[in-house]
Amino acid sequence: MTAPSTVTALPARIGGAVIATAVRGLAAARPAEKPMHPVGRVLRGTLERHGLQPGIGVPFVDEAGTDDVLARESKGIGLPPGLPDIHGLAIKVPLDGASADDVAADPVEGGGRHADVLLSTNGWGPLSRFLVVPSLGMTTRPLTTLFPYRGPRGPVLLGARYVAEHRVELAVAGPRSDWRVFADLHLEAPDPETGQADDPDLEFDAILNELPGLPNYDWVRRVRAPSYAIARRSRRSSDQQ
Structure with missing residues (x-):
């Protein structure tokens, strides 16, 4: 199978349309550096990939390894504490020998020096x-990439679940298959006095x-590109003010 089925594509298209509409509204109402996920914190972390057997044909998932990464925990809308929000986990994975410090200063298009994995609070079932x-906190619901990647053997989604406050299991699944854990993300705890700043x-x-192989x-x-373009225009507008 080389493309998602209609059953798989339809809910993803609906989700993408909802996100794009929401971003347009947010950008119009509050031009900002980050109209999407404006409230967050940046954390350093270690991604321990255990490997997966049988594999999916993608070295990042199939092969064991350790990566020093940057992660950002965020709120999609930025509502006050205590209100449900769309929480997100973004992971910047260095590639080709680059370090986390190297990619921290990379432009939007990193030229192949890093890959970005974006996950949001979603369900965990087949649909x-x-x-x-929405969820009340980062750790209360699973997160997924929402949209499937084009894997060498068919559609692939990545998912994450917090098993502790600073430990996240990363898993992989097909459109309707069970999730299989292939890595653990260990996030550094923020300083208890200063907290953790956003960037x-x-x-x-x-x-x-993109992730190599996915x-x-x-x-x-x-579906997704318009939302990113809107966010970049909003960022430029905010920088010029």
């Missing part, structure tokens, strides 16, 4: 894994910065 679900210059783009489907690009 709900394609639908954004408004750190940008993530899952369309421009490119986006063309239809996913068409």
